[in-house]
Amino acid sequence: MNRRSPTPPRPGEPAVRFVDVTHRYGRHRALDGMSLELEQGQTVALLGPNGAGKSTTIGLLLGLLEAQAGTVEVLGTSPRQAVAAGRVGAMLQTGAGSGLPPGVRVDATLRLVRRLYRRPAPFDVTVERSGIGRLLDRQTQRLSGGQAQSVRFALAIAGDPDLVFLDEPTAAMDVAGQRAFWEMIRHFSREGRTVVFATHHLQEADETADRVVVLNHGRVTADGPGAVLKAAVQAHRVRFWCPRPPVGVLDGLEGVTDVAVRGQRVDLASLDADATVRDLVHRRIEFSSLEVTGAALEDAFVALTSRHHERGESA
Numbered sequence: 001m002n003r004r005s006p007t008p009p010r011p012g013e014p015a016v017r018f019v020d021v022t023h024r025y026g027r028h029r030a031l032d033g034m035s036l037e038l039e040q041g042q043t044v045a046l047l048g049p050n051g052a053g054k055s056t057t058i059g060l061l062l063g064l065l066e067a068q069a070g071t072v073e074v075l076g077t078s079p080r081q082a083v084a085a086g087r088v089g090a091m092l093q094t095g096a097g098s099g100l101p102p103g104v105r106v107d108a109t110l111r112l113v114r115r116l117y118r119r120p121a122p123f124d125v126t127v128e129r130s131g132i133g134r135l136l137d138r139q140t141q142r143l144s145g146g147q148a149q150s151v152r153f154a155l156a157i158a159g160d161p162d163l164v165f166l167d168e169p170t171a172a173m174d175v176a177g178q179r180a181f182w183e184m185i186r187h188f189s190r191e192g193r194t195v196v197f198a199t200h201h202l203q204e205a206d207e208t209a210d211r212v213v214v215l216n217h218g219r220v221t222a223d224g225p226g227a228v229l230k231a232a233v234q235a236h237r238v239r240f241w242c243p244r245p246p247v248g249v250l251d252g253l254e255g256v257t258d259v260a261v262r263g264q265r266v267d268l269a270s271l272d273a274d275a276t277v278r279d280l281v282h283r284r285i286e287f288s289s290l291e292v293t294g295a296a297l298e299d300a301f302v303a304l305t306s307r308h309h310e311r312g313e314s315a
């Protein structure tokens with residue numbers, strides 16, 4: 001392990017602290033009193049639909065934007081100081097193209113970026129961490145989408161940061177590229193570093209993050225491991241076939257939060273599938289082909305964001 005951080009992170013110091021942060025673009029409130037604290041060493045997904053405030057959050061954390069109200073701290077200091085000290089790296093969205101200078105070799109690009117830092121990680125360490133050894137003599141414009149992202153990641157960590165922000169890092173990658181990318185991130189985070197990434201991909205957040213922070217309308221609407229988020233909403237779907245579904249009774253079954261009946265097919269959303277099935281039997285409701293499945297993170301996400309939306313509309 002190579003730890004060369006100029007100011008090593010203090011144990012217990014949050015990697016990121018947002019207290020009641022508001023950010024507006026003109027009259028549009030992109031972040032609306034957002035509070036959030038992230039511990040060091042975690043991989044955290046910022047998950048949310050388009051316009052939820054993910055990129056704005058990352059912009060504030062990098063000191064590219066200034067909050068109009070509230071406090072933003074990164075590794076115990078201001079975002080700008082943390083960035084200037086080389087403690088923070090970032091991979092932002094590029095729009096069109098790879099975001100790399102064309103007509104330059106990968107190794108030359110990395111050497112150039114290393115010169116921007118007072119204490120960069122050794123060249124070979126960065127190459128190994130980002131897995132770009134085989135790409136060093138390639139021209140940047142000849143890289144595939146996935147290869148370009150690996151090179152951009154190498155540039156993001158060239159300063160040996162304790163904390164890295166990635167804004168939708170796998171957007172341009174195929175499935176194999178995504179897998180390789182997250183494997184690399186896992187190695188990096190095992191060294192005790194913090195990784196915060198924005199994504200719309202529910203499965204990606206669930207599979208790769210220790211913690212999933214769901215944003216919607218500029219606020220945190222849910223926060224926890226993917227598994228906990230799933231449990232927090234309609235935890236299970238209970239499906240069965242019934243010759244004459246007793247519609248009025250199904251609503252009252254233990255644990256049931258939602259009922260959908262199509263002909264003889266009944267779909268129940270339940271917070272406690274065991275209790276629901278026991279109650280089905282107890283009430284002598286005739287059923288066959290019983291299926292119980294866990295809710296996908298997708299369900300949790302839709303439920304969590306639509307709940308917030310309802311609150312927002314009634315506010």
Ligand SMILES: Nc1ncnc2c1ncn2[C@@H]1O[C@H](COP(=O)(O)OP(=O)(O)OP(=O)(O)O)[C@@H](O)[C@H]1O
Nearest residue numbers: 025028029030048049050051052053054055056057
């Ligand atoms: N420069 C800007 N000027 C005006 N409005 C902006 C600007 N940047 C973002 N917004 C608005 O602020 C809100 C939050 O945008 P942000 O880019 O942070 O969301 P996001 O969650 O990253 O979305 P996406 O997933 O689409 O990238 C959106 O409603 C967006 O339209």
